[in-house]
Amino acid sequence: MTQKLELSQITRLYNAAVQQQLRAYMTQWGMDSQEELDLFNARKVNALLTLFWQYYRGAKGAKQKQMALNYDWSALLDEESKAFSNNAKLSRVRRMQMHAVLTKQRVLLDCFAWFGGIRMRAKHGA
DSSP states (O other): OOSOOOGGGHHHHHOHHHHHHHHHHHHHTTOOSHHHHHHHHHHHHHHHHHHHHHHHHHOOSHHHHHHHHHSOGGGGSOHHHHHHTTOTTSOHHHHHHHHHHHTTOHHHHHHHHHHHHHHHHHHHOO
């Protein structure tokens, strides 16, 4: 990313209010089957993880990483999505990442970041 990421932007970038409004409309439109709700919650959890990784991987040094980790990421998720974050319909890796973010396990997150970097270099060449 070319622009500097500020922790103060997280709430705006995640935009939970729009997601809540969409969830309300899903019921009105008859799109509230369990399968559709699972897809919706998976999208929310994946969006949160993507946003987290943008900040965590973009951090310059240990202090900025710790600031990203100290952010209250769980406050962005509603109870339905928090419960879904441990659902088997999410990949095991995504569940482990979400757990590490919510419990602030920096060593595990650094391992994920390291493996992710290797995977990206292997996939895209470096």
